[in-house]
Every structure is written in structure tokens, then in C-alpha cells.
Amino acid sequence: MADAVRTQGLYKRFGQQTAVGGVDLVVPRGSFAGLVGPNGAGKTTTLSMVTGLLRPDGGRIEIDGHDVWADPVSVKAHIGVLPEGLRLFERLSGRELLMYGGRLRGIPMDEVGKRADELLKVMDLVEAQDKLVVDYSTGMRKKIGLAAALLHNPGVLFLDEPFEGVDPVSANTLTEVLRRYTASGSTVVFSSHAMDLVERLCDWVSVMNRGLVVAQGPLDDVRRGRTLNEAFLDLVGARGNGEEGLSWLGSPA
Numbered sequence: 001m002a003d004a005v006r007t008q009g010l011y012k013r014f015g016q017q018t019a020v021g022g023v024d025l026v027v028p029r030g031s032f033a034g035l036v037g038p039n040g041a042g043k044t045t046t047l048s049m050v051t052g053l054l055r056p057d058g059g060r061i062e063i064d065g066h067d068v069w070a071d072p073v074s075v076k077a078h079i080g081v082l083p084e085g086l087r088l089f090e091r092l093s094g095r096e097l098l099m100y101g102g103r104l105r106g107i108p109m110d111e112v113g114k115r116a117d118e119l120l121k122v123m124d125l126v127e128a129q130d131k132l133v134v135d136y137s138t139g140m141r142k143k144i145g146l147a148a149a150l151l152h153n154p155g156v157l158f159l160d161e162p163f164e165g166v167d168p169v170s171a172n173t174l175t176e177v178l179r180r181y182t183a184s185g186s187t188v189v190f191s192s193h194a195m196d197l198v199e200r201l202c203d204w205v206s207v208m209n210r211g212l213v214v215a216q217g218p219l220d221d222v223r224r225g226r227t228l229n230e231a232f233l234d235l236v237g238a239r240g241n242g243e244e245g246l247s248w249l250g251s252p253a
């Protein structure tokens with residue numbers, strides 16, 4: 001069976017800057033996979049290329065065995081995406097956003113309505129369903145964005161920092177929804193800086209640093225007896241470059 005995600009030599013430059021320098025990302029089907037790496041490691045650029053939002057300069061990407069850039073339309077029908085800097089239709093209400101998204105995906109009206117109602121309930125957004133998205137809080141935006149990404153029951157779900165700005169109760173709800181989703185054989189790939197969360201949720205981890213995947217595999221293989229945070233610091237090299245400077249910072253002598 002094909003992996004959910006497989007990239008080969010994925011490459012992207014912005015001017016002189018190599019953002020992604022030959023990434024071989026692998027995510028087995030049914031995984032709850034975490035993509036971690038320091039700021040600027042290339043996670044968002046990689047996810048943007050994998051989800052058909054940014055054209056690579058080189059390399060190949062397959063999702064469930066289908067070449068993303070050879071047939072982006074059919075691959076996009078099969079995936080769900082919660083992108084970084086989530087842009088939503090701000091002048092729609094939460095419910096309208098789901099209805100519109102569902103219709104765009106070609107789901108029959110009554111089925112979209114049913115799914116929207118269920119998702120709004122699970123995401124605890126029933127009370128806010130008629131409020132305009134522009135008036136949603138950061139966490140509410142993440143939740144309605146996730147609901148929109150799940151509406152067409154995608155085979156693979158990509159989430160860029162899904163828990164950023166989400167309160168602990170809502171984070172719990174999101175993780176429960178995602179756990180249920182992967183338990184049925186679907187795949188989640190999410191980027192995060194929250195190592196404890198990745199450690200708790202994921203059974204597969206890919207670690208990126210400076211545009212490359214530097215470690216990848218089942219969580220326990222990547223950790224090798226350490227916490228994920230310790231493994232991460234060993235892999236990317238703790239950057240202890242702040243201790244000598246900043247002598248001016250703090251209480252005046």
C-alpha cells in the first residue's frame with residue numbers, strides 16, 4: 001500500500017535562500033504524524049508544496065500514490081488543509097462558511113447541512129454559528145478552519161500549527177476529533193513547536209532543520225529513550241548564542 005505522503009528531493013529556493021533543500025518526507029497511511037523543526041526550518045514551505053499551494057523548484061510529491069503536481073485538482077479533492085495564516089471568507093458566518101465550502105466540494109446540500117451541524121457541535125461552535133468569521137477569536141478560527149478542512153472527509157489532513165492560540169479545552173476537543181479520524185485509517189500531518197503535544201499525540205515524527213529532514217520514523221525510534229524535546233535539541237543543535245550578549249538587559253546595577 002502506498003504511503004500517505006512521500007516526497008523525493010523536494011526543493012524550493014526564494015532568491016538566494018534555499019528554503020527546502022532536498023526533502024524526502026515519508027508519512028505512512030493511518031499515521032498521526034508530527035512535523036517539527038526550529039523557526040525557518042522549512043516546514044511551512046514543505047507543507048505548502050505538498051498540498052499543491054506552492055510549486056516546487058524540484059522533486060516529486062505523492063499523496064496516497066498520486067503525483068500532486070501532475071494532477072493537483074484530483075489530489076486536492078482527496079486532502080484537507082488548515083494552512084498557516086488561515087485566510088477565511090470573513091464576511092460569512094461560521095455556518096455559511098461550512099455550507100459554502102461543502103457546496104464547492106460538490107457535496108449535496110442536505111448532506112452538507114448535516115455534516116456542518118455535527119461539526120459545529122463537536123467544535124463547540126453552535127452558539128457562534130451565525131456570527132461573522134471576522135468576529136471569531138483566534139481559537140474559534142482554528143476550529144472553524146478545521147471543520148471546513150474535515151467537511152469532505154479527506155483521506156489525508158494537513159495542519160500547520162493547528163493548536164496555536166487554542167485554549168486547553170478546545171485543544172482537547174481538536175485532539176479527540178483528530179484521534180477519531182486517524183483511528184479510522186485516515187492520516188494527519190501537522191506541524192508544531194509544542195513537543196509535549198507532538199509526543200502525546202503522534203506515532204510518527206519527521207524532524208526538519210535548515211531545509212532538510214534530519215530524522216524521521218516512529219516516535220520511539222526518533223526519541224531513542226529521550227524525551228522528544230531532548231531528541232530535538234540533539235538533532236537540531238541547541239543554539240546557545242544568547243548568553244554572552246544582552247548584558248544590558250535586567251535591573252540596572
Ligand SMILES: Nc1ncnc2c1ncn2[C@@H]1O[C@H](COP(=O)(O)OP(=O)(O)OP(=O)(O)O)[C@@H](O)[C@H]1O
Binds near residue numbers: 038
Ligand atoms: N515567500 C518567501 N519569500 C522569501 N523567503 C521565504 C518565503 N517563505 C519562506 N521563506 C524562507 O524560507 C525559510 C523556511 O521558511 P518556512 O516558513 O518554511 O519555515 P518554518 O519551518 O515553517 O518556520 P516557522 O516555524 O517559523 O513557521 C525561511 O528562511 C524563510 O525566511
